[in-house]
Amino acid sequence: MRPAGANPRTVHFEIGRITMHGFSPAQQRRFLASLQASLAEWAASGVDGWPADGARRVGRLDAGALRPGASPEEAAARITTRLRAAVAVPRQRTQAR
Numbered sequence: 001m002r003p004a005g006a007n008p009r010t011v012h013f014e015i016g017r018i019t020m021h022g023f024s025p026a027q028q029r030r031f032l033a034s035l036q037a038s039l040a041e042w043a044a045s046g047v048d049g050w051p052a053d054g055a056r057r058v059g060r061l062d063a064g065a066l067r068p069g070a071s072p073e074e075a076a077a078r079i080t081t082r083l084r085a086a087v088a089v090p091r092q093r094t095q096a097r
Contacts, residue, residue, distance in 0.1 A: 013039055018079075023072060031072035038080040056087040 020028060063079045 020075070023075075027072045031076050034073040034076035035079060038076050039083075042080060042084065058083065058086045061086055 020031065023031060061079070061082055063075070063082045066075055066078065
């Protein structure tokens with residue numbers, strides 16, 4: 001929830017290149033649609049983990065290898081998960097007293 005009169009935060013993702021091996025053009029389109037939907041859902045949910053200063057740059061994101069037969073939607077979900085982890089603010093550890 002935002003305070004009355006507050007400006008909504010804008011989230012802009014700029015992805016320079018995604019390399020996908022073994023996906024047909026139709027699967028690549030499914031992947032892109034799923035990735036857009038996944039990122040939009042994350043942004044609409046308040047972009048949990050986003051740093052207070054608002055800016056993060058991830059030079060390279062290695063989403064790892066997918067299991068054989070993984071769907072384009074699984075690939076998109078993996079990238080979103082890894083992106084969320086890459087931009088998350090590290091939590092402060094509390095000391096036991």
